[in-house]
Amino acid sequence: MLDGxxxxxxxxxxxxxxxxxxxxxxxxxxPAEGLLSKRRVLIHATEKLQAERNNASQExxxxxxxxxxxxxxxxxxxxxxxSDEVKKHEAELAELERAVEDLLLGVPNLPHPSVxxxxxxxxxxxxRTFGEAKSxxxxxxxxxxxxxxxxxxxxxxxxxxxxxxxSVLWGAGARLSRALIGxxxxxxxxxxxxxxxxxxxxxxxxxxxxxxxxxxFEADLFKTQRSDPEDPSALxxxxxxxxxxxxxxxxxxxxxxxxxxxxTAYTPCFRSEAGxxxxxxxxxIRQHQFDKVELVRFVEPSQALAxxxxxxxxxxEVLKRLELHYRVVELCAGDxxxxxxxxxxxxxxxxxxxxxxxxxxxxxxxxYQARRAKIRYRPEPKAKPRLAATLNGSALAxxxxxxxxxxQNQCSDGTVSIPKALVPYFGADNIPLP
RNA sequence: GGAGGAGUGGCCGAGUGGUCUAAGGCAGCGGUUUUGAAAACCGCCGAGGGUGCAAGCCCUCCGAAGGUUCGAAUCCUUUCUCCUCCGCCA
Numbered sequence: 001m002l003d004g005x006x007x008x009x010x011x012x013x014x015x016x017x018x019x020x021x022x023x024x025x026x027x028x029x030x031p032a033e034g035l036l037s038k039r040r041v042l043i044h045a046t047e048k049l050q051a052e053r054n055n056a057s058q059e060x061x062x063x064x065x066x067x068x069x070x071x072x073x074x075x076x077x078x079x080x081x082x083s084d085e086v087k088k089h090e091a092e093l094a095e096l097e098r099a100v101e102d103l104l105l106g107v108p109n110l111p112h113p114s115v116x117x118x119x120x121x122x123x124x125x126x127x128r129t130f131g132e133a134k135s136x137x138x139x140x141x142x143x144x145x146x147x148x149x150x151x152x153x154x155x156x157x158x159x160x161x162x163x164x165x166x167s168v169l170w171g172a173g174a175r176l177s178r179a180l181i182g183x184x185x186x187x188x189x190x191x192x193x194x195x196x197x198x199x200x201x202x203x204x205x206x207x208x209x210x211x212x213x214x215x216x217f218e219a220d221l222f223k224t225q226r227s228d229p230e231d232p233s234a235l236x237x238x239x240x241x242x243x244x245x246x247x248x249x250x251x252x253x254x255x256x257x258x259x260x261x262x263x264t265a266y267t268p269c270f271r272s273e274a275g276x277x278x279x280x281x282x283x284x285i286r287q288h289q290f291d292k293v294e295l296v297r298f299v300e301p302s303q304a305l306a307x308x309x310x311x312x313x314x315x316x317e318v319l320k321r322l323e324l325h326y327r328v329v330e331l332c333a334g335d336x337x338x339x340x341x342x343x344x345x346x347x348x349x350x351x352x353x354x355x356x357x358x359x360x361x362x363x364x365x366x367x368y369q370a371r372r373a374k375i376r377y378r379p380e381p382k383a384k385p386r387l388a389a390t391l392n393g394s395a396l397a398x399x400x401x402x403x404x405x406x407x408q409n410q411c412s413d414g415t416v417s418i419p420k421a422l423v424p425y426f427g428a429d430n431i432p433l434p
Numbered sequence: 435g436g437a438g439g440a441g442u443g444g445c446c447g448a449g450u451g452g453u454c455u456a457a458g459g460c461a462g463c464g465g466u467u468u469u470g471a472a473a474a475c476c477g478c479c480g481a482g483g484g485u486g487c488a489a490g491c492c493c494u495c496c497g498a499a500g501g502u503u504c505g506a507a508u509c510c511u512u513u514c515u516c517c518u519c520c521g522c523c524a
Contacts, residue, residue, distance in 0.1 A: 043484055047493045054493090057505045061452035064505095072504090079504035233514080253444095253481085376481095382463075385481080 001104050001372045008036040017110040020117060020333035028107045035103065039096050046089040053079070053086050105215055109368040111333040112342040114305070118332025124345070125332070130316065131325035133349050134408060140351035143406040144283040147173060149414050151434040153284070164281075165273060165288045167399075172431045176405070176418075177291060179425035180398050181266050184293040184318055188395065192314045194264035194295060199244035201267055202235040207247040210373030212339035212365075213239060219274045222288075237270035241294035242392045249298060250373035253385045259377055260299040260307060264395070267292065284399045285357065291398035295362075297391040298375065304364045304389040305342065312344045312362040315395035319359070321421040324404050325349040327356055341366045346396075348404040359400045362393030 007014050011033050019026040056079055063072045116125050147153025152173025158166040169177055188194040202224065208214040213221065222237040238244055245265050254261070269292050280286035295314060299307045312328065319326045331343040340363040347356035367387035370376070376385040409417045416431045423429050 040484080043493085047484065050493055053505085058453065058455095060504055064452065076504045081504095083504060382479090 001368060002107055002110070003367075003371065004032075004036055004100055004104060007032055007104070008040075014110065018108070020111050020115075021108060021336060022119070022334060025108050028103070032100075032103055032107075035096065035100050039093070039100060042089065042093050042096060046086070046093050049082070049086045049089055053082055056082065102215075105209070105372075108336075108338045109341050109365065111336055112305070112364070112366070115336065115342050116330060116332045119334035120332075121335050123332040124329045124335055127328045127330050127344065129325075129327040130320060131323070133325055133351065136351065136410075136412075138412045140407060140410060142283060142352040143350075143403045146406045146410050146414070146416065147284075149433070150416065150431050152176070152431065162288070165286065167284055167287060172428075173402070176402055176422075176426055176431070177398055179422055179427075180401055181291065181293060183321075183422055183425045184395060184398075185264060185266055187318060187321065188264040188293070188295060188314060192262070192317070194262045194314075197245055197248070197263050197265040199238075199241065199248070199265055199267065201238050201244075201270075203238055203244055203247070204233070204235060207243050207250070207373075208236055210247045210250050211243050211369050212372065213243065216338065220272055222270045222272055238267060239271045240269050240392075240394075241265040241267040241292060242296060245294060245296040246369055246375075246390055246392065247373055249375045249388075252375065254298065254375075254377040254388065256300070256377045256379040256383075259388070260297050260303065263296045265294050265296070267294070284403050287399060290400075292394050293396060293398065295393050295395045298377075298388050299391065300377070300379070301367055301387070301389040304366055304391065307389075308342060308344070308362060308364040308391055311391050311393050312346070315346055315360045315362055315393050318396050318401075319346065319348065322401070322405065322419040323421075324401075324408055324419070326359065329356075337361070337363060339363075339365050339368050341368065344393075348400065348408075350404065350407050352407055357400065357403075359404065360394040360396050363391065365390045365392075 002014065007029065011029070015026045015029055018029060056075075060072070060075065060079065063075060066072075116123065118124065141149075144153060144155070150172065152170050154168040154170055155166075158168045161168075185196055189196050205214055208221070221239055224235045224237065244267075245263050248263070249261075268289055270289050273286060273288060276286060284290075295311055297307055297311055316326070316328065326346055326348045329345045329347055331340075331345060336343055343361060343363040345358050346360035346362070348359040349355075350357050366389050369390045370387040375388045375390065377388045378385050405419065406416055409419070411417060411430075414433055418426050418429050418431065420429075
């Protein structure tokens with residue numbers, strides 16, 4: 001969420017920054033100016049009345065103990081009017097605050113000035129590439145064919161259980177998935193200094209509001225239901241570990257000396273993928289449920305961009321160790337996610353599609369999430385609390401990593417070789433034919 | 435799922451309608467004293483917001499949201515969390 005005060009004082013500047021995303025984003029801010037100035041006037045009037053009431057109430061305390069009951073009764077009538085006036089103002093102010101909040105919750109983050117201009121994916125900028133596309137002396141198959149031939153990937157039975165966009169991993173496929181999770185978590189905890197977390201997979205709406213998925217993107221989520229369909233305490237399945245892990249420090253004031261804090265979590269992720277019909281209908285790329293190892297960092301705002309480079313390098317390291325060809329793309333302003341101020345996507349090479357596909361997205365949110373979730377830190381022992389900056393990135397999406405291995409490492413005989421770094425986790429150096 | 439009990443500042447904890455402007459303690463910070471430390475003593479010590487150059491002043495917050503009242507930490511309603519017991523379960 002943007003800072004209402006900053007918006008009010010720098011309205012044109014803020015609109016210009018939002019316009020880099022889209023006209024629509026800039027328009028979302030239109031009503032802000034009127035609301036915010038009205039709010040200031042109302043706060044003033046309300047507090048004046050409150051102060052008056054407080055003073056009068058104190059005198060009433062004395063009067064109540066005195067002998068003059070008539071004076072007390074007379075004053076009481078007067079104060080009733082004052083009190084009603086206070087309540088009217090408070091109610092009006094509360095309504096206005098809600099309107100401001102609703103408005104600001106629907107406004108995306110400002111793109112960082114360093115983010116390249118552009119409106120679509122096509123305007124994203126390739127920053128670097130690792131390795132190169134292997135050449136094959138045969139036509140590389142898509143992962144669903146490779147996986148089916150090996151007997152490790154089963155979409156038919158998944159459909160029987162749960163419908164489209166689910167998968168069953170069998171045998172070596174399930175083991176490879178587990179090996180990847182273990183490998184990634186070990187790398188981040190033992191070499192990159194992250195603390196491992198295993199959070200809940202169901203969260204309150206409040207947590208999703210903190211990281212920015214709600215109120216705007218409810219349609220992308222799976223919501224649970226107990227006996228009452230209208231139950232406001234219904235829990236949501238997490239769409240990413242970012243949600244529970246970032247909100248871990250919601251409504252807390254962290255000791256500045258403990259920053260940066262770095263957490264890693266493996267979780268399944270659940271996304272309804274509403275509106276994505278027709279995209280990636282085959283294979284493991286776009287699923288309602290998938291596994292992911294996530295990195296989350298809480299940092300001082302001035303460190304955000306440097307920390308984003310660091311986090312991104314941690315995600316890249318997974319692919320380097322797995323010897324998978326990939327590139328890093330910086331998203332243009334128009335392609336940025338709702339709460340992000342700057343994002344690097346890591347895209348892995350899929351030889352069957354002759355294309356790079358997203359396998360990780362690493363973003364800095366500045367204080368956008370922190371303001372929503374009230375994540376603060378105290379720079380010095382006596383200093384005022386400040387909002388922290390939050391960052392996160394996948395490192396990596398497990399299913400897509402499995403896809404990349406099946407595709408990049410497929411051999412002419414139909415087997416798949418396992419990257420060296422993964423052999424200790426997987427227990428073999430290839431997946432043989434059944 | 436059922437029956438009870440409890441949520442107060444960083445922590446402990448008093449407070450059952452009127453100087454609560456939330457006692458007291460612990461921890462922390464500054465100071466006096468001391469060769470130094472400890473002890474003792476004195477002071478400071480929550481968050482958010484409004485206003486002001488600033489010092490400051492003002493408002494809100496006692497798990498959360500409503501309500502009663504001239505006035506609510508205190509009374510009422512709803513709700514969340516935790517604890518104990520029962521049931522069920524892994």
